[in-house]
Amino acid sequence: MPAPTSTGQALVEESVDDRVARLERRFGDPADPANPLGFRALLAADERHELLGAAGELLDAEGFGAELVPAALGGRLVRADTLARFLRPVFRRDIALGFGHGITSLFAASAVWVSGSPEQQRSMARLLRGGGRATIVHRSLAHGSGLLAGEVTASHRDGGHRLTGSKDMVINAHRADAMVVYARDDPAGRPGTGTHSVLVLEPGQLPPGRLLMLPRKATNGMRGCYFGGYAFEDCRIPDGALVGAPGDGVRLALRTFQLNRSLIPAAVIASVDTVLRTAVRAALAGRGGGIGGRHRPLLAGVFADLLACDAMATAALRSLHLVPEGAHLAAAGTKYLVPDLLRDDLEELATVLGATGYRRDGSPGDDERGALSKLLRDLPAAGLGHAGTAACQAVVIPQLPLLARRSWFRAAEPPDAVFRPGAPLPPLDLGGLGLAGGDDFLAAALTATARRIGDRRDLGEHGFALKTLAQAFTGELWKLHDRCREPAAGDRAALSSPEMCALADRHALLSAAGAVLAVWERQSGADTFLADPAWAVLALSRLGGRLGLALPGPPEACVDAVLREAVGRFRAGISYDLYAAPLAEEGGGP
Amino acid sequence: MTGGTARQAEPGTWEPARTTVAEPILMPGIDGPWSKVRQSVSWRGHAVVHGYWQQWLPAALADPELRNLLGSRDWQRFSGLTDPEARSRFAASRLMVRYAAGAALHVPPDSVELAYKPGGRPYLRGCDQVDVSLSHTKDLMVVGLNRRGRIGVDTEVASRRVRYASVERQLCTPTERRHLTALPEPERERELLRIWTLKEAYTKALGQGMRMGFSQFGFGPDGTTLRTPDGREVGEGEWSFGTFWLPDSYLISVACQDAGLESGGDTAVGTMLDEGFLGEVVDLLSHRDGR
Numbered sequence: 107m108p109a110p111t112s113t114g115q116a117l118v119e120e121s122v123d124d125r126v127a128r129l130e131r132r133f134g135d136p137a138d139p140a141n142p143l144g145f146r147a148l149l150a151a152d153e154r155h156e157l158l159g160a161a162g163e164l165l166d167a168e169g170f171g172a173e174l175v176p177a178a179l180g181g182r183l184v185r186a187d188t189l190a191r192f193l194r195p196v197f198r199r200d201i202a203l204g205f206g207h208g209i210t211s212l213f214a215a216s217a218v219w220v221s222g223s224p225e226q227q228r229s230m231a232r233l234l235r236g237g238g239r240a241t242i243v244h245r246s247l248a249h250g251s252g253l254l255a256g257e258v259t260a261s262h263r264d265g266g267h268r269l270t271g272s273k274d275m276v277i278n279a280h281r282a283d284a285m286v287v288y289a290r291d292d293p294a295g296r297p298g299t300g301t302h303s304v305l306v307l308e309p310g311q312l313p314p315g316r317l318l319m320l321p322r323k324a325t326n327g328m329r330g331c332y333f334g335g336y337a338f339e340d341c342r343i344p345d346g347a348l349v350g351a352p353g354d355g356v357r358l359a360l361r362t363f364q365l366n367r368s369l370i371p372a373a374v375i376a377s378v379d380t381v382l383r384t385a386v387r388a389a390l391a392g393r394g395g396g397i398g399g400r401h402r403p404l405l406a407g408v409f410a411d412l413l414a415c416d417a418m419a420t421a422a423l424r425s426l427h428l429v430p431e432g433a434h435l436a437a438a439g440t441k442y443l444v445p446d447l448l449r450d451d452l453e454e455l456a457t458v459l460g461a462t463g464y465r466r467d468g469s470p471g472d473d474e475r476g477a478l479s480k481l482l483r484d485l486p487a488a489g490l491g492h493a494g495t496a497a498c499q500a501v502v503i504p505q506l507p508l509l510a511r512r513s514w515f516r517a518a519e520p521p522d523a524v525f526r527p528g529a530p531l532p533p534l535d536l537g538g539l540g541l542a543g544g545d546d547f548l549a550a551a552l553t554a555t556a557r558r559i560g561d562r563r564d565l566g567e568h569g570f571a572l573k574t575l576a577q578a579f580t581g582e583l584w585k586l587h588d589r590c591r592e593p594a595a596g597d598r599a600a601l602s603s604p605e606m607c608a609l610a611d612r613h614a615l616l617s618a619a620g621a622v623l624a625v626w627e628r629q630s631g632a633d634t635f636l637a638d639p640a641w642a643v644l645a646l647s648r649l650g651g652r653l654g655l656a657l658p659g660p661p662e663a664c665v666d667a668v669l670r671e672a673v674g675r676f677r678a679g680i681s682y683d684l685y686a687a688p689l690a691e692e693g694g695g696p
Numbered sequence: 697m698t699g700g701t702a703r704q705a706e707p708g709t710w711e712p713a714r715t716t717v718a719e720p721i722l723m724p725g726i727d728g729p730w731s732k733v734r735q736s737v738s739w740r741g742h743a744v745v746h747g748y749w750q751q752w753l754p755a756a757l758a759d760p761e762l763r764n765l766l767g768s769r770d771w772q773r774f775s776g777l778t779d780p781e782a783r784s785r786f787a788a789s790r791l792m793v794r795y796a797a798g799a800a801l802h803v804p805p806d807s808v809e810l811a812y813k814p815g816g817r818p819y820l821r822g823c824d825q826v827d828v829s830l831s832h833t834k835d836l837m838v839v840g841l842n843r844r845g846r847i848g849v850d851t852e853v854a855s856r857r858v859r860y861a862s863v864e865r866q867l868c869t870p871t872e873r874r875h876l877t878a879l880p881e882p883e884r885e886r887e888l889l890r891i892w893t894l895k896e897a898y899t900k901a902l903g904q905g906m907r908m909g910f911s912q913f914g915f916g917p918d919g920t921t922l923r924t925p926d927g928r929e930v931g932e933g934e935w936s937f938g939t940f941w942l943p944d945s946y947l948i949s950v951a952c953q954d955a956g957l958e959s960g961g962d963t964a965v966g967t968m969l970d971e972g973f974l975g976e977v978v979d980l981l982s983h984r985d986g987r
Contacts, residue, residue, distance in 0.1 A: 248970040249825065249962055301972060326934065326956025356972045407814065446824070450813055450903060457904045483934075483956070486845075491957035492825040492968075499822070500973040508981055542980040596978050604801060604965045607822030608809040651814045654769040 122188045127688055129168055130195040133161070135690045136380065137474065145473040148200045152480055157330045161200065162207045171234040174212040176219055177533065179231035183212075184533050187423040190369050191685065194376035201377055201484040206331040209369060210277050214240035214286040216362035217304050220536045221350030226306055233283050241282035243273050243336060245290060245302050245355065248500070250493045258338055260289035260303055267305065267347065272337035275323055279334030284308050288355050300353025307347055316341035327487025360434065360501070360541045364426060365534075367437040367498065371444035372419035374488060375412055377481055378448045378455075379682040382408050383691070384474040385458040386676040397669065401458055406668040407648055408451045409682055413636075414645035415444045416683045417625040418548075418618045420527050425547060427531040429520045432544035435505065436617065438498040439548070443614040445489035452482055501542075502610045503601050509546050510590035514583060517545035519554045525624040527684045549583060552620030555627050556580045565630075568639040571661055575646040578655050579619045586612055615653050619646055625684065636684065640667035716920075717938030717950045720744040720838065723792065726755045730799035733841070737800045737826070738961045742842035742952050744849060745796045746942070748835045749788035756787040765806055766790055789837040793818070793830055796839045800826045802964035817903035825963045829900055836946045843963050845934065845953030848901030850893040854945045860888055867892055869914035871927030890919050890939045893949035898922070898937070901951040 134141045141147070142160050151158040173192055175181020183189060197204045211234055218230045233240065246257040258271040269289060276285075287305045309317060320335030350358060382405070389401045397405065422436040429436075459471075459478055489495070523529045524547065556576035559565065565572060590609055593600035600606070626642040635641070640663070647660040672682070681687040718740050721732050724747065736743035756762065763771050770790055777783045790810065797820050798805035809821040810828075818828050829840040829849045840849035864873050872891060876884050895910045914923040920937050922930040934956070939949045962968075 245972065247972075249968050250960070255960060326954075356976045360973065360976060450815070450817075453902045453904060454815060456902060457909075486955050486957055491955070495824050496968040497970050497973060500969040501977055503969060504974055504977045504981060542977040596982050598974065598978065601974065601978075602966050602969050604803045604807045604809070604820075604823055607965060607968075608811075609822070611811075611822040648814050652811065654767060654811055656768065656772060 122191065123687070126191050126195065129164075129192065130687070130690050132164055132168070133195055133199060133690060136199050136477075137384075137691065139473065143199070145199070145477045148203070149473060149476045149480060152200075152202070152330045155324075155329050157203050157206045158200070161203050165196070165203075165207055166237050169235075170208065171211070171237050174209070174215060175231045175234050179219075179227055181231060181235060185531050186365060186368060186426045186534050187372075187420060187527070187531070190372035190419070190423055191687070193369065193373040194379075194681070194683070194687075197373040198376035198380045200330070201374065201481065201488050202328040202330040204373055205277060205328060205488065209366075209373070210242065211238075211240045212369075213362070213366050214242035214284070216365055216536060217286050217349050217358045218306055220361055221304070221354065221358060222306065223346070225346070226349065230284060230306070238283040239278050239281055240284040240286060241276055241278045243276055243285055243287040243289075245288040245359075247493050247497055249496050258287055258289045258336075259292055260287075260305065260343075261292035262352075266345065267343040269305075269338035269341045269343060272318075272320065272335060274320060274335040275325075275333045276335055277331055277333055279336055280319060280322070280332055282309065285336070286349070288359065291353060291355075300356055302355025302359075303352050304349040304355050304358050305343060305347040306349050307343065311344050313342055315339075325487060327483040327485070329483075357541060361539050362536060364434050364437040364539055365536060367441035368419060368422040368426065368433075370488060371415065371440050371448075372423055374445065374448060374485065375415050375419065375683055376681070377485070378408075378412060378451055381452060381455050381459075381478050381481060382412065382672070382682055383676055384478070385455045386672055388458055388471070388474075390673070390676075397673070402669055403665050404454055404458065405672055406644060406665045408454055409672040410641050410644035410668055411447050411451050411648060412682045413641050413684060414618055414622050414649065415447055416527075417525075417645075418621040419444060420684060421524055421548065421551075421621040421625070424524050424527075424531060425520065426536075426539065427534055428524050429544075429547050430535070430538045431540035432520075432547045433539055434501060434541060435544070435546055436548055438501045439614040439617040441489075442495050442498040442502070442610070443618055445485060446495070449482075449485055449489075452478065452485065456482070499607055499610045502613060503606045504596075505542060506586075506590040506606065506609060506613065507593050508543070509549070510587045513545045514549050514587050515553055517547070517550040519550050520547035522628065525551065525621070525628045527625070546617075548617040548620040548624075550620075551624040552576075552583060552616060553580055555620070555623040559623070559627065565639060568643050568661060568664055571643045571664065572639045572646075575619075575643060575650060575657065576623060578650060578657060579616060579623075579646070579653075582612070582653055582655065583616050586616065612653060615649050619649050622646055622649070635667075635671045638667060640664040641671075644668050717936050717952050718742060718744055720746045720940055720942070720948050723747040723796070725751050726791070726795055726805075728799075730795070733796055733799040734802070737841055737843055737963060741844040741954065742840065742847060743796070743800070744940075744948065744950055745792065745839045745841070746851075746948060747788075747792055747837050749785045749832070749837055750835060752788035752792055752837070753784050756784070756791045759791070761806060762787065765794065767809060767811070769812060770810065785832055785837070789830060789832050789839075792837050793828060793839050796841055797823075797826065797828060800841045800843070800963050802966060813903055815903045817900070823965060823968075825968065829897075831896075831900075831948075833946070836942075836948075838948050840950060840952070842952055843961075844957070845955035846901040846903075846951075847953065848897040848899065848951040849948060850896035850900060851946055851948045852889060852893050854886075854889065854941055854947045856889065858885065858888055858892070860884060863888075863892075865911065867895070867910045869911055869923070869925040869927070871923065871925070872914045875917055889947060890949065891915055893947060894919055894937055894939060894951065897949045898935070898951040901953060 133143050136144045138144050139146045172181040176183045215230050256273045318337040323333045389397045418440050422440040425433040425436050622645050629636040643664045644660045650657045679689045679691040723745050733743045794805040797808045811821040827842045827847050829847045831838045831849045831851045833851050838849045838851045840847040936952045941947045
């Protein structure tokens with residue numbers, strides 16, 4: 107694809123910025139109790155176990171469904187990173203709304219975008235553009251919680267497919283206009299080597315009485331979402347339902363989940379933005395407008411974490427376009443690490459805002475505390491808990507021995523644009539994504555950036571701290587390298603060990619460090635907050651702490667610089683991410 | 697929608713497994729009985745283990761791999777301790793965590809890596825199916841394990857004398873103070889100790905240690921429910937609390953969460969990597985490798 111001209115680029119970016127800003131504006135100030143789309147209304151809906159109807163109507167009015175449809179099929183989905191930005195105004199208000207009224211349809215439809223027939227694609231595109239919903243019936247996953255337990259089986263006889271079995275928890279089961287089913291192939295008549303096939307169905311076209319709706323299940327997290335279920339009873343499937351080839355299911359999931367795994371963390375960063383904002387407000391309300399004591403490193407640290415999470419998620423999203431053969435590693439690492447970091451951040455913020463979980467009764471600060479309590483419930487559900495992280499480990503762990511032998515300290519750096527948020531991208535091509543193998547581009551970025559900054563003399567007062575951290579992470583990658591060379595790539599017993607799980611954890615932390623260093627380096631030289639190493643030093647110190655590196659604490663001046671920016675963005679109503687987008691809030695006064 | 701039965705609009709309320717906290721299991725040494733821990737984690741979702749460091753010490757000192765076993769951060773902390781008793785307790789407690797975690801994960805104890813979050817919360821690196829907490833005082837060590845959510849444990853010598861008047865404002869909410877003031881002296885001290893250790897356990901479960909103000913939240917008179925500072929019961933019952941007085945004058949308080957993601961009970965490492973994904977990736981790599 108030819109590189110867009112700089113004016114063309116400016117136009118594209120402007121229109122994305124405009125669309126994100128308009129959605130944000132139309133949602134209005136979430137903290138305003140009178141706002142029908144604010145926290146008070148959203149929490150009340152959550153207590154009624156509903157999604158806020160008015161919020162869904164706004165998304166429909168904004169043509170949200172078209173954001174999920176590739177441009178080639180008449181929608182607006184061209185770039186994964188801009189879709190994530192569009193999701194942020196939704197997720198900063200309500201994760202359940204984001205899933206229940208939003209991206210679940212994309213996760214279902216993505217198999218059709220990759221492998222569907224032209225007719226399947228046209229039909230799905232028409233459905234989503236018109237405001238319809240698609241849902242996904244997952245296969246059973248190892249250690250699957252209620253959300254993932256159970257499985258549907260497909261048998262092939264009498265010249266057609268039949269489905270049997272049930273799935274207890276399917277989001278939007280009651281109102282889905284289409285469902286994408288990952289069905290286990292009956293071992294007796296299994297066609298290829300694969301174990302699962304993907305089918306796209308419209309409930310209305312199934313024979314009467316063969317698909318039963320199971321009752322709605324109560325959940326602790328995302329309780330506004332409707333988790334129903336399906337039971338298929340020897341249900342004959344219309345011809346033309348198979349997506350791709352028989353037995354393609356697991357490979358299709360490995361391909362399309364790369365998008366989910368990058369998008370969910372990127373969107374959820376905005377949910378924590380809201381809580382950090384509330385905590386900054388609360389801390390400022392204390393001693394005469396200044397933040398003191400233990401709140402300083404805490405608030406600065408959470409802001410640095412959000413920037414680190416965004417660096418990693420943005421790199422993963424952009425790698426889907428720019429490093430299609432290696433994006434699976436970054437996507438799995440992001441989905442593994444970011445929700446965990448964010449959950450810890452929420453728990454830290456809870457110490458500023460007071461204990462959570464109270465029933466709302468209209469007392470001051472009630473809505474803000476309620477939003478935090480709700481988020482602490484919603485976040486584990488959104489990340490699917492342990493089963494969600496283990497699914498990512500299952501992708502990363504078998505690759506570690508090969509990466510140690512072939513990629514780390516050898517592979518070339520990825521294209522520069524991976525680490526430049528907002529820069530031009532070729533259109534998203536999910537079908538072109540690799541499933542395994544490929545180089546570890548975040549590790550390559552870590553070692554290359556660390557080498558360069560080691561030689562720099564223009565890094566200012568935090569330069570020494572940054573160099574020390576970069577060296578420490580490079581040293582840690584060497585250790586990982588030495589420990590991962592041992593197991594043979596195919597030795598499944600050796601792979602399913604706590605040692606390998608711990609090494610995958612270290613790998614995710616090193617990947618995040620690579621993203622932080624590389625994103626910072628592309629900004630440096632400018633006269634902006636992101637160009638100052640302070641945020642990178644603070645973020646890397648925290649990642650280093652998790653790795654157990656013996657490092658001095660971050661310089662006080664770094665904490666001060668990051669905190670100053672956090673307060674400045676709070677007062678100006680600017681988002682806590684790499685994009686510094688304007689928010690609907692008034693901000694916090696002078 | 698064809699084939700659909702009438703849908704149920706009201707899901708009812710999600711009910712956490714708000715059972716009582718499991719009784720602490722005494723673990724005299726590395727030989728167990730670990731099956732009790734596995735059983736408790738599997739059936740009840742959590743387990744609380746306690747032991748005495750003197751009984752564990754020989755095993756800790758005999759371990760030639762102590763440095764590896766402790767890992768770099770714990771080894772550093774261990775090496776920095778000068779008091780011999782503190783060193784012994786530290787080494788023995790880390791050994792007990794590993795054995796307890798190994799039992800819950802169905803793996804050898806030395807294969808588990810104990811790591812720490814920035815706020816100090818311990819976790820099992822790479823194995824987030826089980827949350828851990830650790831506490832020790834004098835001779836006693838306590839480990840909590842939970843597969844349904846966070847867990848925090850705290851222990852104290854039951855006879856510890858705390859002057860109520862000097863700590864009440866720091867440790868208690870107004871409602872708790874009213875409750876405690878009305879009690880006769882010995883009972884008041886006992887209740888104060890319970891409230892204090894429960895608050896330690898809860899904030900440890902949240903990963904915040906002492907960073908959370910203890911007068912910002914309280915407990916009901918029976919010590920099993922979370923309350924607001926003005927005494928209202930907290931709405932969502934994700935948390936269970938319990939306090940146990942051991943016969944030999946220690947008490948153990950436990951805060952145990954059910955986050956609502958029922959995992960089916962399997963916490964083994966050997967089964968956690970999805971066979972579909974793992975198998976496919978292994979196949980793809982071996983094809984690429986030409987094997």
